[in-house]
Amino acid sequence: MSVRSGRTGLRTRAAVIATAAVATAGLGASVGAAPASADVHRGVAGCFSWSWGDGNTSVTVYWHNRCKTTHKLKIKYSLGWTYKTYSTNVKADAKSHKKFQTASIVSITDAGRV
Numbered sequence: 001m002s003v004r005s006g007r008t009g010l011r012t013r014a015a016v017i018a019t020a021a022v023a024t025a026g027l028g029a030s031v032g033a034a035p036a037s038a039d040v041h042r043g044v045a046g047c048f049s050w051s052w053g054d055g056n057t058s059v060t061v062y063w064h065n066r067c068k069t070t071h072k073l074k075i076k077y078s079l080g081w082t083y084k085t086y087s088t089n090v091k092a093d094a095k096s097h098k099k100f101q102t103a104s105i106v107s108i109t110d111a112g113r114v
Protein backbone atom coordinates (compact mmCIF):
# COMPACT_ATOMS: atom_id res chain seq x y z
CA MET A 1 0.00 0.00 0.00
CA SER A 2 1.43 3.33 -1.01
CA VAL A 3 1.39 6.48 1.07
CA ARG A 4 -1.04 8.05 -1.37
CA SER A 5 -3.58 5.20 -1.20
CA GLY A 6 -3.32 5.23 2.59
CA ARG A 7 -4.34 8.90 2.67
CA THR A 8 -7.20 8.29 0.24
CA GLY A 9 -8.46 5.39 2.38
CA LEU A 10 -8.32 7.60 5.48
CA ARG A 11 -10.26 10.37 3.73
CA THR A 12 -12.88 7.88 2.51
CA ARG A 13 -13.31 6.45 6.02
CA ALA A 14 -13.62 9.96 7.48
CA ALA A 15 -16.23 10.89 4.88
CA VAL A 16 -18.24 7.73 5.61
CA ILE A 17 -18.08 8.36 9.35
CA ALA A 18 -19.11 12.02 8.92
CA THR A 19 -22.03 11.04 6.65
CA ALA A 20 -23.19 8.41 9.13
CA ALA A 21 -22.94 10.89 12.01
CA VAL A 22 -25.03 13.49 10.14
CA ALA A 23 -27.64 10.88 9.19
CA THR A 24 -27.83 9.60 12.77
CA ALA A 25 -28.08 13.12 14.20
CA GLY A 26 -30.87 13.95 11.75
CA LEU A 27 -32.70 10.78 12.68
CA GLY A 28 -32.41 11.55 16.37
CA ALA A 29 -33.63 15.10 15.90
CA SER A 30 -36.70 14.02 13.97
CA VAL A 31 -37.60 11.32 16.47
CA GLY A 32 -37.07 13.62 19.44
CA ALA A 33 -39.03 16.49 17.91
CA ALA A 34 -42.06 14.44 16.89
CA PRO A 35 -44.74 14.21 19.56
CA ALA A 36 -46.01 10.81 20.60
CA SER A 37 -49.05 9.86 18.58
CA ALA A 38 -52.03 9.94 20.91
CA ASP A 39 -55.28 8.48 19.74
CA VAL A 40 -58.37 10.64 20.16
CA HIS A 41 -61.56 8.75 20.89
CA ARG A 42 -64.92 10.31 19.98
CA GLY A 43 -68.45 9.07 20.24
CA VAL A 44 -72.09 9.58 21.14
CA ALA A 45 -73.99 7.98 24.01
CA GLY A 46 -77.66 8.98 24.16
CA CYS A 47 -77.73 12.75 24.64
CA PHE A 48 -73.98 13.06 25.10
CA SER A 49 -71.23 13.57 22.59
CA TRP A 50 -67.85 12.87 24.17
CA SER A 51 -64.14 12.66 23.45
CA TRP A 52 -60.86 11.90 25.14
CA GLY A 53 -57.24 11.53 24.10
CA ASP A 54 -54.82 8.88 25.31
CA GLY A 55 -52.43 10.55 27.73
CA ASN A 56 -49.22 9.44 29.41
CA THR A 57 -50.24 10.06 33.02
CA SER A 58 -53.84 11.22 32.81
CA VAL A 59 -56.94 11.16 30.64
CA THR A 60 -59.34 14.11 30.31
CA VAL A 61 -62.84 13.32 29.10
CA TYR A 62 -64.86 16.12 27.47
CA TRP A 63 -68.63 15.96 27.00
CA HIS A 64 -71.60 17.94 25.73
CA ASN A 65 -75.26 17.27 26.65
CA ARG A 66 -77.08 17.86 23.36
CA CYS A 67 -80.58 17.35 24.79
CA LYS A 68 -83.02 19.94 26.14
CA THR A 69 -83.22 18.25 29.58
CA THR A 70 -80.76 17.43 32.35
CA HIS A 71 -79.22 13.96 31.99
CA LYS A 72 -76.89 11.81 34.10
CA LEU A 73 -73.52 10.92 32.57
CA LYS A 74 -71.68 7.79 33.75
CA ILE A 75 -68.01 7.18 32.99
CA LYS A 76 -66.58 3.77 33.88
CA TYR A 77 -62.79 3.72 34.16
CA SER A 78 -60.08 1.26 35.10
CA LEU A 79 -57.32 1.77 37.63
CA GLY A 80 -55.19 -1.25 36.85
CA TRP A 81 -57.00 -4.15 38.51
CA THR A 82 -60.20 -2.38 39.63
CA TYR A 83 -63.06 -0.49 37.98
CA LYS A 84 -64.67 2.71 39.23
CA THR A 85 -67.56 4.85 38.03
CA TYR A 86 -67.80 8.62 37.87
CA SER A 87 -71.34 10.07 37.62
CA THR A 88 -72.50 13.63 37.14
CA ASN A 89 -75.73 15.44 36.28
CA VAL A 90 -75.32 17.61 33.20
CA LYS A 91 -77.75 20.40 32.39
CA ALA A 92 -79.25 20.86 28.94
CA ASP A 93 -76.73 22.05 26.32
CA ALA A 94 -73.94 22.07 28.94
CA LYS A 95 -70.30 21.21 28.23
CA SER A 96 -67.72 20.13 30.76
CA HIS A 97 -64.76 17.82 31.39
CA LYS A 98 -63.15 15.60 34.03
CA LYS A 99 -59.48 14.67 34.42
CA PHE A 100 -58.67 11.11 35.54
CA GLN A 101 -55.16 10.36 36.83
CA THR A 102 -53.54 7.12 35.62
CA ALA A 103 -56.84 5.73 34.36
CA SER A 104 -58.15 4.01 31.27
CA ILE A 105 -61.66 4.80 30.08
CA VAL A 106 -63.85 1.69 29.79
CA SER A 107 -67.24 3.14 28.83
CA ILE A 108 -69.31 6.33 28.71
CA THR A 109 -73.10 6.06 28.99
CA ASP A 110 -76.17 8.25 29.27
CA ALA A 111 -78.00 7.08 32.41
CA GLY A 112 -81.17 8.97 31.42
CA ARG A 113 -83.07 12.02 32.57
CA VAL A 114 -82.62 13.31 36.09
